[in-house]
Structure formats: structure tokens, C-alpha cells
Amino acid sequence: MVxxxxxxxxxxxxxxxxxxxALAKEVAAAVKAKKRVCEFAVCPPFxxxxxxxxxxxxxxxxxxxxxxxxxxxxxxxGDISPLMLADVGCAYVILGHSERRADHGESNELVxxxxxAAHKAGLKTIICIGETLAQRERGExxxxxSEQILGSVPATATAADTVIAYEPVxxxxxxxxxxxxxxxxxxxxxxKVLAKKIGKAQAGKMRxxxxxxxxxxxxxxxxxxxxxxxxxxxxxxxxxxxxxxxxDNAGC
Ligand code: 13P
Numbered sequence: 393m394v395x396x397x398x399x400x401x402x403x404x405x406x407x408x409x410x411x412x413x414a415l416a417k418e419v420a421a422a423v424k425a426k427k428r429v430c431e432f433a434v435c436p437p438f439x440x441x442x443x444x445x446x447x448x449x450x451x452x453x454x455x456x457x458x459x460x461x462x463x464x465x466x467x468x469x470g471d472i473s474p475l476m477l478a479d480v481g482c483a484y485v486i487l488g489h490s491e492r493r494a495d496h497g498e499s500n501e502l503v504x505x506x507x508x509a510a511h512k513a514g515l516k517t518i519i520c521i522g523e524t525l526a527q528r529e530r531g532e533x534x535x536x537x538s539e540q541i542l543g544s545v546p547a548t549a550t551a552a553d554t555v556i557a558y559e560p561v562x563x564x565x566x567x568x569x570x571x572x573x574x575x576x577x578x579x580x581x582x583x584k585v586l587a588k589k590i591g592k593a594q595a596g597k598m599r600x601x602x603x604x605x606x607x608x609x610x611x612x613x614x615x616x617x618x619x620x621x622x623x624x625x626x627x628x629x630x631x632x633x634x635x636x637x638x639x640d641n642a643g644c
Contacts, residue, residue: 395599397430397615398555398622399639400518401629402458402486402603405437412440413447418632420451428452430622430644433484434629435518438472445481456484456518459492462502462509474506474513485510486518486624488544490561500543508546511553518555518601518624519544521582525562533560537578538585549590551597557624558582563604565627572613575602579619608637615642 435456488503521540586595603624
């Protein structure tokens with residue numbers, strides 16, 4: 393089964409026009425500098441999507457956003473629609489990140505509705521799942537991730553329009569990571585649950601990224617596992633050298 397590895401940067405609420413554009417230019421230059429076998433994406437905040445799009449011109453680096461509404465337009469003050477993201481040049485949108493689930497009370501149902509709308513607008517989704525520390529300590533990791541997959545991934549999702557990101561909440565921004573064996577076990581379990589939801593063929597082709605304290609030093613170990621198809625990188629994606637070292641160490 394050939395799945396193209398993906399290295400995606402989630403910039404979160406970081407990046408003003410000057411430093412964001414500089415970062416995008418550095419990533420674009422580094423991706424262009426040698427032949428790459430992986431797909432690259434950066435997901436800056438809404439405010440600099442257009443500027444980053446311009447900075448990425450000519451480089452094989454996709455643009456992604458970090459959230460969207462489920463409506464195409466209308467009375468939703470402060471929200472951004474999938475059509476608007478497509479219009480500004482996004483190919484991807486991250487949905488259901490644990491920070492949105494926690495800060496904005498996003499449910500699996502809401503994430504699923506957003507994903508359906510994003511796909512309708514021609515966007516690809518990166519749907520995030522992952523357990524909290526308390527859930528892990530209670531031995532609920534697989535159950536929690538399964539429930540999130542079944543509830544957040546549209547039944548119509550395909551490997552062409554959807555990427556999953558497994559991000560244990562306790563590993564995000566903490567410098568802690570699961571063992572490589574734990575990561576592989578969860579990814580393999582997630583792929584099984586995906587098969588129930590969207591069929592075995594699509595599940596076999598769908599990419600499952602790992603996210604949570606991915607650094608140049610652990611990229612080789614965590615990203616070369618059979619069911620791991622790349623990384624969703626937070627903090628380390630804010631430095632082009634670290635982001636590209638992760639890609640290089642993962643064989644990208
Ligand atoms: P860190 O890489 O900073 O742990 O963040 C991971 C993440 O949340 C990416 O979406």
C-alpha cells in the first residue's frame with residue numbers, strides 16, 4: 393500500500409505578516425532545494441493566509457487553515473467559511489484539533505459537519521483525534537480515539553480528501569511522546585476503526601499523521617513506523633530549520 397508521507401506545520405496562533413512570510417519563504421526554499429518524496433503543508437493563522445500563499449509561490453508546499461465553519465456564508469460573526477479558505481488558496485484545513493475541542497467545546501458531531509462542508513468546498517481535511525493524559529492513564533486511549541474517528545470522520549470521506557492526525561493531548565507542547573510501539577499500536581487501531589467507517593480500501597490508503605512534540609531528534613523513530621504516514625508539527629514548525637530537519641530525518 394503506497395501512502396505518500398506528509399509533513400504539515402500547524403503554526404497555531406503564531407505569525408505576523410513579517411515573520412510569517414519570512415518563515416514561509418524559508419520553508420519554500422528548503423523544499424525546492426532538493427528532490428522531495430513527501431508532501432508538505434503549512435497552516436498559518438487566517439490573517440496571513442494570503443501573504444503566505446504568495447510567499448510559497450513556485451514551491452510544492454500546500455497551504456492549510458486551522459479551522460472553518462460548516463456554512464458557506466452568512467450570519468456567523470468572526471467565523472470563516474470553507475469557500476473563503478478555498479478562495480484564498482488553501483488546499484487543506486485542520487479540523488477538530490484538541491485545542492479547539494478544549495477551548496471552543498467542539499464535539500465530534502460539529503467536526504464531522506465542518507469536514508463535510510470543507511470537502512464540498514473542495515478542501516482536504518486533516519481531522520485530529522487523541523486522548524488526554526487522564527484517559528491514557530485509565531487505559532482508554534483506543535476507545536477514545538475510536539469514538540472520535542467514528543464521530544468526526546464523515547462516512548463519505550476518502551483517502552483523497554481526508555488525512556487523520558493522531559495527537560495525544562498530553563504530548564502536545566510538552567516534549568513528551570508515546571513510545572514508538574504505542575504510536576504504532578494506536579495508528580494500527582485507528583486504521584481498523586476507519587475501515588469500519590469508510591471501508592477497508594479507503595482506510596488502507598488514508599494517511600494517519602502523528603502529532604505531539606515531534607522534533608528533529610525523534611522524527612526518525614516516530615515517523616518511520618508502518619502505520620505512520622507523516623507528522624503534524626506544532627512548535628518545531630515555527631523554525632524552518634527544525635521543520636526541515638524533521639522532514640529530512642523522516643526520509644522526506
Ligand atoms: P507540538 O508539536 O508543539 O507539540 O504541537 C503539536 C500539535 O498540536 C500540532 O497540531
